[in-house]
Amino acid sequence: MSSTSPSTPETASQHPETGTARVKRGMAEQLKGGVIMDVVTPEEAKIAEDAGAVAVMALERVPADIRKDGGVARMSDPDMIDGIINAVSIPVMAKSRIGHFVEAQVLQSLGVDYIDESEVLTPADEVNHSDKWAFTTPFVCGATNLGEALRRIAEGAAMIRSKGEAGTGNVVEAVRHLRQIKGEIGRLRSLDHNELFAAAKELRAPYELVKEVAELGKLPVVLFSAGGVATPADAALMRQLGAEGVFVGSGIFKSGDPAKRAAAIVKATTFYDDPKVIADASRDLGEAMVGINCDTLPESERYANRGW
Amino acid sequence: MSRTPTVGVLALQGDVREHFIALAAADAVASPVRRPEELDEVDALVIPGGESTTMSKLVGVFGLLEPLRERVRAGLPMYGTCAGMIMLADKVLDGRDDQETLGGIDMIVRRNAFGRQNDSFEAAVEVKGVEGGPVDGVFIRAPWVESVGASADVLAVHDGHTVAVRQGNVLATSFHPELTGDHRIHALFVDMARER
Numbered sequence: 001m002s003s004t005s006p007s008t009p010e011t012a013s014q015h016p017e018t019g020t021a022r023v024k025r026g027m028a029e030q031l032k033g034g035v036i037m038d039v040v041t042p043e044e045a046k047i048a049e050d051a052g053a054v055a056v057m058a059l060e061r062v063p064a065d066i067r068k069d070g071g072v073a074r075m076s077d078p079d080m081i082d083g084i085i086n087a088v089s090i091p092v093m094a095k096s097r098i099g100h101f102v103e104a105q106v107l108q109s110l111g112v113d114y115i116d117e118s119e120v121l122t123p124a125d126e127v128n129h130s131d132k133w134a135f136t137t138p139f140v141c142g143a144t145n146l147g148e149a150l151r152r153i154a155e156g157a158a159m160i161r162s163k164g165e166a167g168t169g170n171v172v173e174a175v176r177h178l179r180q181i182k183g184e185i186g187r188l189r190s191l192d193h194n195e196l197f198a199a200a201k202e203l204r205a206p207y208e209l210v211k212e213v214a215e216l217g218k219l220p221v222v223l224f225s226a227g228g229v230a231t232p233a234d235a236a237l238m239r240q241l242g243a244e245g246v247f248v249g250s251g252i253f254k255s256g257d258p259a260k261r262a263a264a265i266v267k268a269t270t271f272y273d274d275p276k277v278i279a280d281a282s283r284d285l286g287e288a289m290v291g292i293n294c295d296t297l298p299e300s301e302r303y304a305n306r307g308w
Numbered sequence: 309m310s311r312t313p314t315v316g317v318l319a320l321q322g323d324v325r326e327h328f329i330a331l332a333a334a335d336a337v338a339s340p341v342r343r344p345e346e347l348d349e350v351d352a353l354v355i356p357g358g359e360s361t362t363m364s365k366l367v368g369v370f371g372l373l374e375p376l377r378e379r380v381r382a383g384l385p386m387y388g389t390c391a392g393m394i395m396l397a398d399k400v401l402d403g404r405d406d407q408e409t410l411g412g413i414d415m416i417v418r419r420n421a422f423g424r425q426n427d428s429f430e431a432a433v434e435v436k437g438v439e440g441g442p443v444d445g446v447f448i449r450a451p452w453v454e455s456v457g458a459s460a461d462v463l464a465v466h467d468g469h470t471v472a473v474r475q476g477n478v479l480a481t482s483f484h485p486e487l488t489g490d491h492r493i494h495a496l497f498v499d500m501a502r503e504r
Contacts, residue, residue: 016431016467023428026323026448026487030357030390033321049404052366054321054359089404090359091425091449113425113449136426263369270320270366271342 024138024158027114028222031055031091031159031245035235035266036224038062038249040080042087044258051262055091055113057247058084063120063167064250064289067301073121075103081110093140098307099125101134108137114159115139117152119306120166120249129307132156142226144177144304146184150205150213153221160219162243163304164227167250169291171228173304174238178225182242188214227304230255230288232268232281239272256286313501316341316350318376320366322358322391326486327494334494336501344375352385352501355392355410357448357484360400360419363391364408373408380412385477385504387497393473393480394419394451401454412478414457421452421469422482433483435472436463438492445471445483452482477504 034054039045045056060076061069075096085092091113096103098117103124107115115137117130132139133156142163143149149160162181164174184203188210191199196214200207212220225243229235230251238246246269248262255261264281271277299305312335317327319340331338331354339350347353353376355363367373380386380396388396395409397417422429425448433445445466453470456462464472464481471482477500485493 016429018427018429020430022430022446022487023425023448026446026484027425027428029323029326029487030359030448032323032325032358033319034359034362049361052362052369054362089402089419090361108426111424111426138425266362266366267369270370 019136021158025221027091027138028140028159031224032222033270034245035262035269036093036245036247037252037262038247039084039253042083044253045084045088045092047259048252048262049088049090051259052266053090053262054245055093056084056088057093057095057116057249058112059095062250062253063303064169064254065167066120067167067292075100075106075121078106078110081107081112085111095121096130097121098123099128099130101130104130104135104137104139108135112137117141117157119163119303123306127308129155132158140224142304142307143181145180146188146213147203147205148307149181149219149223150203150209153209153219154206157221159222159224161224161226161247164225164229165294165297166227166303167292168228168294168297169230169251169254169289170294171230171234171237173294174225174228175241177227177304178238178241178243181219181223185213185218189217229265230291231285232264232278235265236268236272236278239269245269251289254289256288261285261288311502312337313351313498314339314349315498315501316346316353318342318353318355318363318392320370321362322356323484323486324356326484327354327356327389330486330491330494331498333491334498336494336498342370344371347375347379350384351504352387352497353379354497355386355388355395357390357392357486360391360394361404361407363395367395367410368408373410376410380410380478383477383504385479385497385500386412387479389481389484389486390448390450393417393453393482396478396480413473413475413480414460415473415475415480416454417451418454419451420449421454422447422450425449431466433464433466433471435493436461437496440492443485443490443492444488446487447471447483450482
């Protein structure tokens, strides 16, 4: 089904329908409370699955290495994605460049379970994101604020992640973006219905979606946090701030003991409101990834600025 | 048994919130369960949709496996959707080798049997014991029931595959009524909790 309506999905018909808004968004609902881990090999994917990841993100280089290596970062090699799909039984996600709908078509043909149209890769289009309604495979997109999240949803995104600053091991931008999104939702809640039209204009987002968020008090799709989570406490922080789950990129496989850290972050994500469990999970994890101070990052190296 | 039962939702991972909403609509009080002692406060338990390998791992890590198995044996009403159906199966195919289930229904369930996400679908499903026409079946990387024992009752079939089963106080569906606005199956389960 190629519905262009972002509103609540319709009644099921007698004939099975794939790719509906409800099965795309519903897939993300199943991931809630979980951790999605970046992996670059089938072996890492298995470690992630063993640790209790709800899904893995298959990519060629983790963001920390993309930063280090520079150059153009693109969709991963299909062989590498196939290898990871065959290695694990949990869902597999993969990244396309922003606006590179052909990379997305390739990922769909490979059978990935979710496509991340990601600012971590080098954008292919500086004006347009991909039309995500055109795909059966659901999409997750990053956002730094509510307007950006709603524009992505209007384009068909079935899940949103706050962007943070990938590959830094520094949670500060993740906190900034999640607080921004949650804060703006809170403000919409307080508006009179007469004020929602002007709010939509300010947010540069469709009025219908703005109205829906004002009524629901949340996005109409699942909201995860990404970009800078490196410790169990970081993951729990994002959940206490309102993320429904977390993406962990470089934080696991750039650390001293990935298997142990991965399991610890899973535990802390489930018991995000229990400091005793988080404390236990935080013991003896070995070295965390080194991390980068975001205020020393030049503008051109800030991935969160990519996408509009 | 009180007239308004308290129904726990196993809240380790998955679509817990949607079950809370559906249970409230079906006149139950919903309560999250993440710790063994929280099981003492519920009259019934929902195992939500989610990732079954993650859920089974967390059930083990947080000491819930044996307490949950005891509750199943003692007849606590349980309802599992999708991953929850897998958790309530005596045997799982295409799972991880170390994947533990609670059991409760004498059935063999095949994980992700309907395919990957691109094969996820919606279809109308007739469910035995649910009046008023078919329910909206939302199947997401869904399992199906490969075979059931004599004591289990098949409640729904889609495309030749069993997708809803009840055995005694334990109910399981391959699909996710909690993702629809149709709360009839939750109402059926809340009735089971009330009758116990």
